[in-house]
Amino acid sequence: AQSVAQPxxxxxxxxxNPLTVKCTYSVSGNPYLFWYVQYPxxxxxxxxxxxxxxxxxxxxxxxxxxxxxxxxxxxxxxxSALVSDSALYFCAxxxxxxxYNKLIxxxxxxxxxxx
Amino acid sequence: xxGVTQFPSHSVIxxxxxxxxxxDPISGxxxxxxxxxxxxKEIKFLLHFVKxxxxxxxxxxxxxFLAERTGGTYSTxxxxxxxxxxxxxxxxxxxxxxxLSSSGANVLxxxxxxxxxxx
Numbered sequence: 001a002q003s004v005a006q007p008x009x010x011x012x013x014x015x016x017n018p019l020t021v022k023c024t025y026s027v028s029g030n031p032y033l034f035w036y037v038q039y040p041x042x043x044x045x046x047x048x049x050x051x052x053x054x055x056x057x058x059x060x061x062x063x064x065x066x067x068x069x070x071x072x073x074x075x076x077x078x079x080s081a082l083v084s085d086s087a088l089y090f091c092a093x094x095x096x097x098x099x100y101n102k103l104i105x106x107x108x109x110x111x112x113x114x115x
Numbered sequence: 116x117x118g119v120t121q122f123p124s125h126s127v128i129x130x131x132x133x134x135x136x137x138x139d140p141i142s143g144x145x146x147x148x149x150x151x152x153x154x155x156k157e158i159k160f161l162l163h164f165v166k167x168x169x170x171x172x173x174x175x176x177x178x179x180f181l182a183e184r185t186g187g188t189y190s191t192x193x194x195x196x197x198x199x200x201x202x203x204x205x206x207x208x209x210x211x212x213x214x215l216s217s218s219g220a221n222v223l224x225x226x227x228x229x230x231x232x233x234x
Contacts, residue, residue, distance in 0.1 A: 004157075036225070043119065044158075044206065044225035090158060100146065100170055101210070103223060105158035 002027045002095045006106035013081045013113050021076040021109045023091030032094035033074040034103065035065055039087045047089075050074060061085070081113045117141065119226035121207050127232045133195040136229045140189070140209030147190050148210075148223060149182060153203040161205075164190060176201075197233045204228040 035047040048059025055067045092103040149161040162172040166187035184190040208223040
């Protein structure tokens with residue numbers, strides 16, 4: 001069964017430093033992986049996805065994620081964190097159900113970027 | 116284009132009462148999903164509509180939850196009677212018609228969520 005694990009409840013980073021939010025997955029077959037972000041009082045916003053191809057995927061707001069098949073990981077990264085990046089981040093994997101997409105989410109990681 | 120809108124943004128009710136959450140998907144999006152996040156836990160799938168039909172309702176917790184999508188436009192999720200463990204944020208999402216996109220994965224667009232507090 002498909003599943004996603006986000007091992008850190010919270011990540012604290014100083015502004016300007018690089019950030020990493022970790023995600024590992026378990027799927028049968030080729031993984032389709034996603035990152036979403038939730039800012040306070042806002043809905044989940046799509047950041048990026050990995051379907052196939054280059055292992056480094058670039059997304060919105062300067063974020064990128066690296067797909068590592070051998071480690072079954074899809075960590076979210078940003079070279080230089082901003083205070084405005086503080087939010088809740090969710091990793092997700094696609095599960096096919098009757099030919100339709102269904103997303104399986106992790107528990108989320110709260111990113112706190114300090115000035 | 117208008118996004119996915121959900122109403123109410125926050126509802127506080129007492130155990131045993133009834134609450135109805137509403138979701139208006141993006142116009143033209145046949146696929147509509149309901150998800151729920153209980154405090155600190157993962158966002159869990161509840162069900163999926165394709166137009167007015169329930170394609171997958173395997174995530175619905177129990178028969179106190181009733182989802183409808185009459186006419187294939189907006190959807191409602193009713194909880195009756197509400198229990199304490201129903202508290203959480205209920206997210207709605209929609210995606211374009213069809214099954215898999217040419218890229219192999221349609222991106223779901225989510226609403227801001229409806230926070231339900233059952234006292």
